[in-house]
Amino acid sequence: MFLRNCWYVAGWTNDFLAGAPVARTILGEPIVVYRSECGDIAALEDRCCHRLAPLSKGRVEGADLRCMYHGLKFDASGQCIEIPGQGVVPPRARVRAYPSVEQDCWVWLWMGDPALADRALIPSALNHGDPDWYMQTGRLAYEASYELVNDNLLDLSHLSYVHENTLGRNSMSWGESRPTIAPIERGLRISRWVCNQPGPAYLDLPPGTRVDMWASYDYVVAGVFLLATQSFPVGTAAACGMAAPNGEPLFRTTTSQAVTPINERQTIYYYSGCLPKSLVSEEASRQQLVVFERAFAEDNAMIEAQQRVIHRTPHPVMLGTSSDHALNQFRQLMAHLIEAERPKLSAAE
Amino acid sequence: MFLRNCWYVAGWTNDFLAGAPVARTILGEPIVVYRSECGDIAALEDRCCHRLAPLSKGRVEGADLRCMYHGLKFDASGQCIEIPGQGVVPPRARVRAYPSVEQDCWVWLWMGDPALADRALIPSALNHGDPDWYMQTGRLAYEASYELVNDNLLDLSHLSYVHENTLGRNSMSWGESRPTIAPIERGLRISRWVCNQPGPAYLDLPPGTRVDMWASYDYVVAGVFLLATQSFPVGTAAACGMAAPNGEPLFRTTTSQAVTPINERQTIYYYSGCLPKSLVSEEASRQQLVVFERAFAEDNAMIEAQQRVIHRTPHPVMLGTSSDHALNQFRQLMAHLIEAERPKLSAAE
């Protein structure tokens, strides 16, 4: 079950070149995303209403898209505007169009009722396109439900185990501490101090540097992860009484990540890593991405293995632990929103 | 749903070497086709009645076929004639045999009631084995229903789009004109003029030659396509009032094609290209095949993509256009014949 009235990331803006339609599947629906000759993004049902050929094999003509099986042409609203060899185009000759927005280097699609598509509901990515920050980007395909990817990002205790040699830095802090969790609009804010840990290798700090790191992220439906870290001298966490810090940190990092369901069993995951130009070289930024790629491959292997176990288990039951609080709250929020939109959908039908 | 009382092409005659059994699946049924040591073709159920091993892994012995799991031997009628280590062979030890005919370089199998197998129902391929014509042959496997392949061949308006750079020759004639359609015995005759188009590149015509081409084909159940083209000087179509031509054309080409269902989702497609030796070189004939291979790969990509879209669409609905007339008539003919043979099958059971 998916939340339909929601914006989903369909790709990085530069995935979509003018005149080159791209096939995407989101929430199980086939979608063609194309950039018109003028540079505008449009998204249509990837299924011609005539013989059901995919429009992603079609040809962009101006702002329109022509099916290259028998030549029907559609405008960006999904209306068919030409049937070769036939004078009259019936109004019902149309395909579904999806509201689309380019924001923060991502193309976002609204998968629910177009009348409810509100740009204000798009979460703001951190430092994407910020001229004072380096941004590195990546993507990863999962043979797993988006819920398992969300679960993973909502319980960072796994850093001490899955990522013991990468992000976890051989520290039990992640595994043994518990974050504070607070509700925010359509999401959760999850924060914690990770104390007395080595600074990131790619920052070229003096050998032996250790820090107290305040790691706080917002997790917004249906799967947007917005994390900022602030590192302070060791002792700062205790001096703050383990509450949020006030002063200026030694350094900051941000990462924004979006989890988009392809279908019930497949997911695509887009992520950035951002570092301030004032502090690091571009090479350090690239090194951060290398660490991310290695770590996310560790997640990928674990989550896909978990998915396979779940898939083969007739009646899977999970035993709760104290590290599950955030993911349980998020699953409840999702279930509530999905439930809430059901009457709307049936009224619209 | 398949039409059972019908001849289907199982391959080119030279696919079947004496002593080398070949596994085929037609209408979802496993079949072993073998050529006896004397050169006769036989076709049996590819499933030994003992432990259900495939007879296609067996050994041809004279006119018979021995299962190489435990040694049962079958004659060409499907009767078991030897069980090693057992004196008596029960009459019910037998497998199904399929009537088979070699005609026009193709091996044809009758998939229905053997008592109804009538050689006169085999369509005549055009110029196959004709000593005055070159013949080139090919085959192509489809991950798609045979109905979609039939649809494609019954609506040549796709030439202007799918084949814009190959068979369509950048002309909108195919896409924008509509053919005449007439019923024939177990099929349709579909004819049209394609006016003022360049002659085929492989014919080595004077540069800039343009022709009016009369393209007429018979489409016979369950999927045999027999096309002859006749090319005339530009203006001939108009002079004929767009009706069929009478005189001798500048040149002719023929192609015969057979669509054989492997099962509900897979199809195999056999095709020839024939050109008169009086007009072209053997090299031109080979060039024609190259064009065919390229064009049929375009069809394959489009139809397999269409099949995938249909497969993932819960309730697929197709919007009719004026280019669908032939394929709709053919689908009705097929449905009628399939419906008509149902009582016969149940009476036979």
Next chain:
Amino acid sequence: MFLRNCWYVAGWTNDFLAGAPVARTILGEPIVVYRSECGDIAALEDRCCHRLAPLSKGRVEGADLRCMYHGLKFDASGQCIEIPGQGVVPPRARVRAYPSVEQDCWVWLWMGDPALADRALIPSALNHGDPDWYMQTGRLAYEASYELVNDNLLDLSHLSYVHENTLGRNSMSWGESRPTIAPIERGLRISRWVCNQPGPAYLDLPPGTRVDMWASYDYVVAGVFLLATQSFPVGTAAACGMAAPNGEPLFRTTTSQAVTPINERQTIYYYSGCLPKSLVSEEASRQQLVVFERAFAEDNAMIEAQQRVIHRTPHPVMLGTSSDHALNQFRQLMAHLIEAERPKLSAAE
């Protein structure tokens, strides 16, 4: 349907290195087999009770196994003994443990009620680990039901067909003779003379040597094959009235084989070939394994093909022959044992 109260071979003892957990699937159940730092074998459900991640991606710590997703630690009985960041471990935090035994170079797991696990039910492999014999070992994965592999081993008439150029040695003896079949505890004893056949090539016998071979094997549930052959001068069989021989043979060979169901459609097959050091060189022993590998690949190709035919046949029916007696008796024995354990299982639930 599987027999649960039974020992199954999970691998060769040297498949399991200390500290390196191994994933296995037996009777459709995911199992992690690991050797503790002290060298003891343990087998647990390969599914953490927390988020269902596979424990085979975990870390051995002493005699315990830690899940490397969120760090839960389990002892060899399956009890969770640590949840990081949580003081109390609830008793229900546990996974299933499987009784395991190392015997005759194989690791055996008991798949049924642990209270019924009786080491005395483990069949004794022939000459495994015997210092006076060479032992070569192999394994083969099947995309086929274990029942088809059992059938194959219970009807050696196939040697004359499947293995005509390897084990069958171009002799019809296997195909045309019928063995005597006698019940034993949880199995069958199947014996026959194979007369006047060439001795094995790897034995380096004088050219033209022919022998009468007494081949007798026990076949024990759920699929353990224990074969000893004794070769005598030609004429011995007749002199014994085709009954079991008494005297000392010219030479002996043994092979022990275990068929373990992975699931309904996949099987793993472990086999040895043993020859007495007094008679052959180590090189001859290796040559025997080469013959086995070639022959078992022939079985594999035939049985997987048979499985595919069965899978695509809506209502598969097999016609009995006189070579099926042993496999029919064994299938009845298995059905009886499976039926007999049903009430026990439901009482235990």
